[in-house]
Amino acid sequence: MNIALAASPAFSAADRSIGHSAPITPAELKSAMRNLSGGVSVVTAGIGDDRTGATVTSATALSVDPPTMIVNINRTSSSWPVIERYRHFCINILSSEQQQVAERFAGFGGLKGVARYGGAEWRPLVSGASALAGALAAIDCEVEEIIERHSHAIILGRVLAITSGSGEPVLYHGGRYGSFQP
Numbered sequence: 001m002n003i004a005l006a007a008s009p010a011f012s013a014a015d016r017s018i019g020h021s022a023p024i025t026p027a028e029l030k031s032a033m034r035n036l037s038g039g040v041s042v043v044t045a046g047i048g049d050d051r052t053g054a055t056v057t058s059a060t061a062l063s064v065d066p067p068t069m070i071v072n073i074n075r076t077s078s079s080w081p082v083i084e085r086y087r088h089f090c091i092n093i094l095s096s097e098q099q100q101v102a103e104r105f106a107g108f109g110g111l112k113g114v115a116r117y118g119g120a121e122w123r124p125l126v127s128g129a130s131a132l133a134g135a136l137a138a139i140d141c142e143v144e145e146i147i148e149r150h151s152h153a154i155i156l157g158r159v160l161a162i163t164s165g166s167g168e169p170v171l172y173h174g175g176r177y178g179s180f181q182p
């Protein structure tokens with residue numbers, strides 16, 4: 001089986017699937033993952049001036065029954081202590097019109113905290129977190145469980161409310177934002 005894979009024209013001599021004992025480096029995994037296109041969301045947390053958030057590609061549904069979201073947050077990020085403290089978050093799935101919101105919440109230009117909410121319209125949700133007007137969906141959650149593993153916190157959220165919008169998504173691929181072309 002391994003020999004057949006090694007002989008396959010789809011695999012090059014540089015592949016490290018077989019016969020390598022050296023550990024995979026972070027750079028190698030990062031490079032491989034640049035091939036995966038991701039939907040872009042902004043996770044919001046906190047209330048009033050004590051709000052922040054982050055642009056993420058790691059948000060998805062863990063299960064629909066019960067309605068449960070999952071998102072992976074770096075524990076060095078400014079959003080992590082806020083989510084941990086408020087035990088809530090909202091996943092705002094961005095439209096192709098909202099790339100600037102993605103840039104603000106990725107900390108572009110050094111923006112921090114509530115300053116990231118500037119230039120867009122928000123409304124408070126049941127949990128206390130903020131929903132972005134015009135997002136494809138805003139999924140309001142209370143934290144159900146947190147698993148701290150390696151650099152990240154894996155956060156599960158019980159879905160409290162959903163606001164649906166419409167439009168095209170913004171995608172992230174190879175370090176760039178783009179639009180979906182079927």
Ligand SMILES: Cc1cc2nc3c(=O)[nH]c(=O)nc-3n(C[C@H](O)[C@H](O)[C@H](O)COP(=O)(O)O)c2cc1C
Binds near residue numbers: 056073078
């Ligand atoms: C497209 C994109 C996707 C990202 N996905 C994640 C993610 O899933 N989890 C995460 O912790 N940070 C992610 N980040 C990084 C955060 O947006 C943010 O830059 C980082 O948390 C630093 O934030 P801070 O200034 O609040 O500390 C992503 C950034 C970009 C541009």
